[in-house]
Amino acid sequence: MAQQASRKPVFPPEIAPYIDVGAYLVDSRAAAATLYLDPLLKGKELILLTRSKQSDGQVTRRWKAFFEDCGYHTIAIDSISGDGLEEVLDYLAKLLQRKLKVAKKLGINNATLRVVALGVPNVGKSTFLNRLIGQKRLKTGDIPGITRGRQWVRLFDDVEVLDTAGVLRDPEQINRRKPYWMLLNLMPYDFKLREETVDLLRNTLNKQAWLKLRRYYKMPDEIPAPQDWFEMLEIVGRYGGYTLKNDDLVDKAARRLMKDFRMGRFGRISLEVPETAVITSPFLKRPGAEEQE
Ligand SMILES: Nc1nc2c(ncn2[C@@H]2O[C@H](COP(=O)(O)OP(=O)(O)O)[C@@H](O)[C@H]2O)c(=O)[nH]1
Numbered sequence: 001m002a003q004q005a006s007r008k009p010v011f012p013p014e015i016a017p018y019i020d021v022g023a024y025l026v027d028s029r030a031a032a033a034t035l036y037l038d039p040l041l042k043g044k045e046l047i048l049l050t051r052s053k054q055s056d057g058q059v060t061r062r063w064k065a066f067f068e069d070c071g072y073h074t075i076a077i078d079s080i081s082g083d084g085l086e087e088v089l090d091y092l093a094k095l096l097q098r099k100l101k102v103a104k105k106l107g108i109n110n111a112t113l114r115v116v117a118l119g120v121p122n123v124g125k126s127t128f129l130n131r132l133i134g135q136k137r138l139k140t141g142d143i144p145g146i147t148r149g150r151q152w153v154r155l156f157d158d159v160e161v162l163d164t165a166g167v168l169r170d171p172e173q174i175n176r177r178k179p180y181w182m183l184l185n186l187m188p189y190d191f192k193l194r195e196e197t198v199d200l201l202r203n204t205l206n207k208q209a210w211l212k213l214r215r216y217y218k219m220p221d222e223i224p225a226p227q228d229w230f231e232m233l234e235i236v237g238r239y240g241g242y243t244l245k246n247d248d249l250v251d252k253a254a255r256r257l258m259k260d261f262r263m264g265r266f267g268r269i270s271l272e273v274p275e276t277a278v279i280t281s282p283f284l285k286r287p288g289a290e291e292q293e
């Protein structure tokens with residue numbers, strides 16, 4: 001079952017002081033719509049721009065620069081290809097060394113670095129941690145909300161990671177983000193959002209992506225680019241050999257289109273760019289902004 005918006009904390013608030021790193025998994029294709037920051041872990045942020053193999057590399061680099069300007073250490077990763085994971089391990093090793101140094105000054109000869117993985121449901125927290133651990137110890141899956149309990153897992157002798165269930169908080173923010181989430185398969189298909197979601201994709205595609213789409217759906221040259229969401233779906237229907245004569249077929253076309261997008265049929269596409277994206281997280285440190293308490 002899909003996870004519902006929850007205000008329950010994903011880790012007990014009282015353990016926040018013992019957590020060293022809040023590893024925030026953010027989908028690099030929609031870094032604003034999948035951004036979630038926890039005020040309890042201020043100053044401990046590590047932003048991981050995931051699925052970097054699926055997003056527009058140039059846009060992902062801009063997102064990295066954006067988050068770094070905000071003061072967060074940021075790494076682009078892909079948990080399937082393994083890209084960026086070495087860099088994550090190097091960064092954690094550096095933080096552990098720093099923690100050990102502080103411990104030694106206090107006369108303690110060991111330290112454990114505690115990392116918690118955070119992010120919206122289905123963004124890839126468990127997959128990322130599994131890849132780091134090197135074996136499939138945490139449950140992953142395509143259905144949001146698969147990680148329910150809490151489990152600390154030892155990554156190395158001196159690094160522990162905590163997987164969490166996804167966070168979904170403010171209902172108002174959630175509604176704005178829903179078309180993004182649906183397109184990225186972070187939430188189940190909802191026919192009420194199909195118009196908005198198809199339009200989101202239609203408005204995002206650049207010239208190159210349109211070319212790929214035309215080729216993929218074998219669109220004849222005389223057919224102009226679709227003017228609205230329905231025309232867009234008609235292209236998919238025509239390709240599949242059906243017309244959208246009833247609502248089920250409209251849904252069928254919408255699902256197919258979204259799936260083809262996710263499969264990369266239209267190329268590597270980012271849905272949001274840092275220059276125009278709306279970031280709703282109230283906890284984002286903006287460069288130059290006054291520190292707020
Ligand atoms: N291609 C690709 N798929 C990923 C990546 N990370 C996660 N996934 C897939 O996304 C789905 C949800 O991942 P999961 O780790 O269960 O998400 P969680 O709810 O955040 O723990 C799974 O089907 C994963 O295989 C990635 O970096 N690249």
Ligand SMILES: [Mg+2]
Nearest residue numbers: 125126146147
């Ligand atoms: Mg999980």
